[in-house]
Amino acid sequence: MATEAQLEKQKQYEKYVKEITPTHSLALNMFRAFLVGGAFCTLGQVILNFAGRQGLDKQAAGNWCSLILILLSVILTGLNLYPKIGKFGGAGALVPITGFANSVAASAIEFRAEGQIFGIGCKIFTIAGPVILYGILSSWVLGLLYYILKAVGVTG
Numbered sequence: 001m002a003t004e005a006q007l008e009k010q011k012q013y014e015k016y017v018k019e020i021t022p023t024h025s026l027a028l029n030m031f032r033a034f035l036v037g038g039a040f041c042t043l044g045q046v047i048l049n050f051a052g053r054q055g056l057d058k059q060a061a062g063n064w065c066s067l068i069l070i071l072l073s074v075i076l077t078g079l080n081l082y083p084k085i086g087k088f089g090g091a092g093a094l095v096p097i098t099g100f101a102n103s104v105a106a107s108a109i110e111f112r113a114e115g116q117i118f119g120i121g122c123k124i125f126t127i128a129g130p131v132i133l134y135g136i137l138s139s140w141v142l143g144l145l146y147y148i149l150k151a152v153g154v155t156g
Contacts, residue, residue, distance in 0.1 A: 047061075072098070073102050108114035
Protein backbone atom coordinates (compact mmCIF):
# COMPACT_ATOMS: atom_id res chain seq x y z
CA MET A 1 0.00 0.00 0.00
CA ALA A 2 1.23 3.47 -0.88
CA THR A 3 2.37 5.67 1.94
CA GLU A 4 1.19 9.22 2.45
CA ALA A 5 4.60 10.54 1.29
CA GLN A 6 4.35 8.54 -1.95
CA LEU A 7 0.82 9.82 -2.60
CA GLU A 8 1.98 13.41 -2.01
CA LYS A 9 4.94 12.88 -4.36
CA GLN A 10 2.60 11.47 -7.01
CA LYS A 11 0.26 14.48 -6.69
CA GLN A 12 3.21 16.86 -7.04
CA TYR A 13 4.38 14.99 -10.13
CA GLU A 14 0.90 15.13 -11.70
CA LYS A 15 0.75 18.87 -10.97
CA TYR A 16 4.18 19.33 -12.56
CA VAL A 17 3.17 17.39 -15.68
CA LYS A 18 -0.01 19.44 -16.01
CA GLU A 19 1.98 22.67 -15.74
CA ILE A 20 4.55 21.81 -18.42
CA THR A 21 2.20 20.06 -20.85
CA PRO A 22 1.37 22.49 -23.65
CA THR A 23 -2.29 23.22 -24.19
CA HIS A 24 -3.65 23.52 -27.70
CA SER A 25 -6.70 25.32 -28.95
CA LEU A 26 -8.46 23.16 -31.54
CA ALA A 27 -10.24 26.18 -33.03
CA LEU A 28 -6.97 28.13 -33.34
CA ASN A 29 -5.15 25.13 -34.87
CA MET A 30 -7.96 24.65 -37.40
CA PHE A 31 -7.91 28.35 -38.27
CA ARG A 32 -4.14 28.32 -38.78
CA ALA A 33 -4.34 25.17 -40.93
CA PHE A 34 -7.10 26.77 -42.99
CA LEU A 35 -5.10 29.97 -43.34
CA VAL A 36 -1.86 28.29 -44.46
CA GLY A 37 -3.51 25.65 -46.66
CA GLY A 38 -5.76 28.29 -48.15
CA ALA A 39 -2.77 30.53 -48.86
CA PHE A 40 -1.00 27.71 -50.74
CA CYS A 41 -4.16 26.91 -52.70
CA THR A 42 -4.81 30.58 -53.45
CA LEU A 43 -1.25 30.96 -54.72
CA GLY A 44 -1.80 27.91 -56.92
CA GLN A 45 -4.97 29.44 -58.33
CA VAL A 46 -3.19 32.74 -58.98
CA ILE A 47 -0.49 30.85 -60.89
CA LEU A 48 -3.12 28.94 -62.89
CA ASN A 49 -4.99 32.13 -63.76
CA PHE A 50 -1.79 33.93 -64.75
CA ALA A 51 -0.65 31.01 -66.92
CA GLY A 52 -4.07 30.88 -68.57
CA ARG A 53 -3.90 34.59 -69.38
CA GLN A 54 -0.51 33.99 -71.00
CA GLY A 55 -2.20 31.70 -73.52
CA LEU A 56 -1.38 28.31 -72.01
CA ASP A 57 -4.01 25.60 -72.20
CA LYS A 58 -5.38 24.04 -69.00
CA GLN A 59 -2.90 21.14 -69.00
CA ALA A 60 0.17 23.31 -69.53
CA ALA A 61 -1.03 25.85 -66.95
CA GLY A 62 -1.48 23.03 -64.44
CA ASN A 63 1.99 21.71 -65.16
CA TRP A 64 3.55 25.14 -64.64
CA CYS A 65 1.55 25.63 -61.45
CA SER A 66 2.81 22.31 -60.06
CA LEU A 67 6.37 23.09 -61.06
CA ILE A 68 6.33 26.55 -59.47
CA LEU A 69 4.73 25.30 -56.22
CA ILE A 70 7.32 22.53 -55.95
CA LEU A 71 10.15 24.98 -56.63
CA LEU A 72 8.78 27.43 -54.05
CA SER A 73 8.46 24.66 -51.47
CA VAL A 74 12.03 23.47 -52.05
CA ILE A 75 13.38 27.03 -51.82
CA LEU A 76 11.45 27.66 -48.58
CA THR A 77 12.78 24.37 -47.20
CA GLY A 78 16.34 25.27 -48.16
CA LEU A 79 15.99 28.65 -46.44
CA ASN A 80 14.61 26.89 -43.35
CA LEU A 81 11.32 28.78 -43.67
CA TYR A 82 9.01 25.86 -44.53
CA PRO A 83 9.44 24.24 -41.09
CA LYS A 84 8.35 27.53 -39.52
CA ILE A 85 5.33 27.66 -41.81
CA GLY A 86 4.60 24.03 -40.88
CA LYS A 87 4.88 24.76 -37.18
CA PHE A 88 2.46 27.67 -37.50
CA GLY A 89 0.01 26.08 -39.96
CA GLY A 90 0.16 22.46 -38.90
CA ALA A 91 -1.76 20.25 -41.31
CA GLY A 92 -2.38 23.21 -43.59
CA ALA A 93 1.28 23.10 -44.61
CA LEU A 94 0.81 19.53 -45.79
CA VAL A 95 -1.10 20.57 -48.89
CA PRO A 96 -0.11 17.59 -51.03
CA ILE A 97 2.30 19.00 -53.59
CA THR A 98 4.13 21.47 -51.35
CA GLY A 99 4.24 19.15 -48.34
CA PHE A 100 5.58 16.29 -50.45
CA ALA A 101 8.26 18.49 -52.03
CA ASN A 102 9.22 19.71 -48.56
CA SER A 103 9.63 16.15 -47.25
CA VAL A 104 11.91 15.19 -50.15
CA ALA A 105 13.98 18.38 -49.96
CA ALA A 106 14.28 18.20 -46.17
CA SER A 107 15.67 14.65 -46.39
CA ALA A 108 18.18 15.71 -49.04
CA ILE A 109 19.31 18.68 -46.96
CA GLU A 110 19.56 16.65 -43.76
CA PHE A 111 21.81 13.97 -45.26
CA ARG A 112 23.91 16.07 -47.67
CA ALA A 113 26.91 15.95 -45.32
CA GLU A 114 27.12 12.19 -45.88
CA GLY A 115 27.81 12.71 -49.59
CA GLN A 116 25.97 12.52 -52.88
CA ILE A 117 25.59 8.74 -53.01
CA PHE A 118 25.30 7.51 -49.42
CA GLY A 119 23.74 10.72 -48.13
CA ILE A 120 21.38 12.31 -50.58
CA GLY A 121 21.01 9.35 -52.94
CA CYS A 122 20.17 6.82 -50.24
CA LYS A 123 18.18 9.00 -47.87
CA ILE A 124 16.24 11.39 -50.11
CA PHE A 125 13.06 9.31 -50.00
CA THR A 126 13.26 8.41 -46.30
CA ILE A 127 10.05 10.29 -45.55
CA ALA A 128 8.48 10.37 -49.01
CA GLY A 129 9.18 6.71 -49.82
CA PRO A 130 6.33 5.26 -47.77
CA VAL A 131 3.95 7.82 -49.27
CA ILE A 132 4.96 6.75 -52.77
CA LEU A 133 4.80 3.05 -51.90
CA TYR A 134 1.38 3.10 -50.26
CA GLY A 135 0.00 5.56 -52.80
CA ILE A 136 0.91 3.23 -55.65
CA LEU A 137 -0.27 0.15 -53.74
CA SER A 138 -3.64 1.67 -52.83
CA SER A 139 -4.19 2.94 -56.39
CA TRP A 140 -3.39 -0.55 -57.72
CA VAL A 141 -5.85 -2.18 -55.29
CA LEU A 142 -8.57 0.34 -56.14
CA GLY A 143 -7.88 -0.10 -59.86
CA LEU A 144 -8.20 -3.87 -59.51
CA LEU A 145 -11.42 -3.48 -57.53
CA TYR A 146 -12.81 -1.17 -60.21
CA TYR A 147 -11.80 -3.65 -62.94
CA ILE A 148 -13.58 -6.50 -61.12
CA LEU A 149 -16.72 -4.44 -60.50
CA LYS A 150 -16.75 -3.37 -64.13
CA ALA A 151 -16.26 -6.98 -65.31
CA VAL A 152 -19.26 -8.21 -63.31
CA GLY A 153 -21.38 -5.28 -64.48
CA VAL A 154 -21.72 -3.37 -61.21
CA THR A 155 -20.21 -0.18 -62.66
CA GLY A 156 -20.44 1.19 -66.19
